[in-house]
Amino acid sequence: MGWTPLLPSPRVCAQAVAIVALIGWGALSDRIGRRPLAIAFGVSAILFFYPLSQLISDQPWTLFVAQAAGMSIWAMGAGMYPALISELFPTRIRATSVAIGTSISVAVFGGTAPYLLTWTGQIGASWVFWVWTSVLAALAIVGALVMKETRGTDMDSVGWPFRRGGATSASDQTPGAPIVLSRTTS
Structure with a gap:
C-alpha cells in the first residue's frame, strides 16, 4: 500500500x-x-x-520508519537539552550563555550539515558525512562522561563562572577587581 493524498505523509507521521x-x-x-x-x-x-539512512527506499513506509526512529533518537537529546543547558549557568548569565552557546553550535554544526551531506553525496563520498556525525556524537559522549549530573540542581546554587577578586557569587563581586574565569561549586 503506497501513500495517497488522503493519508498523512510519512514525514508528518514521523x-x-x-x-x-x-x-x-x-x-x-x-x-x-x-x-x-x-x-x-x-x-x-x-x-x-x-x-536508518540506508533503510529509505521508494516505499513510503521506509521513510516513516527511518524518520520516526531517527527523530526519536534526536528527541532523546532535544528532550533533555533545555534542562541540561539551563542547569549549567547561574541565573544572572543564564539567558545570554544559553543563547550564545546554542546559536553558535546550531550555526556551525546544524547550519553546515545539509551542505556537507549534499556535497559528499554529489562527489560519491557520503560516508564522510556519516563519519563526521559519528565523530560529533562521540564528542557528545565524551562531554557527557566528564560533565557533572545536573538533575535536581537548585537553580540558585549553580556556581558563578566569572569571579572578581576571589568572589564566588554575583553579590560578592568587588568593583574593579580583575575577572577570573573559573568554574565554582558554591
Whole structure:
C-alpha cells in the first residue's frame, strides 16, 4: 500500500512520533538524569543514524520508519537539552550563555550539515558525512562522561563562572577587581 493524498505523509507521521518522544525523553531525564540520556543519545546516534539512512527506499513506509526512529533518537537529546543547558549557568548569565552557546553550535554544526551531506553525496563520498556525525556524537559522549549530573540542581546554587577578586557569587563581586574565569561549586 503506497501513500495517497488522503493519508498523512510519512514525514508528518514521523514528526508526530518525535513530538511524543520529546515529551517522554524529557520526563525520563527528569527521573534518571541528563547524563545517562546524553550518553545514550551519542551511542544511539553512532549506531543507528547511518543504518536508518540506508533503510529509505521508494516505499513510503521506509521513510516513516527511518524518520520516526531517527527523530526519536534526536528527541532523546532535544528532550533533555533545555534542562541540561539551563542547569549549567547561574541565573544572572543564564539567558545570554544559553543563547550564545546554542546559536553558535546550531550555526556551525546544524547550519553546515545539509551542505556537507549534499556535497559528499554529489562527489560519491557520503560516508564522510556519516563519519563526521559519528565523530560529533562521540564528542557528545565524551562531554557527557566528564560533565557533572545536573538533575535536581537548585537553580540558585549553580556556581558563578566569572569571579572578581576571589568572589564566588554575583553579590560578592568587588568593583574593579580583575575577572577570573573559573568554574565554582558554591
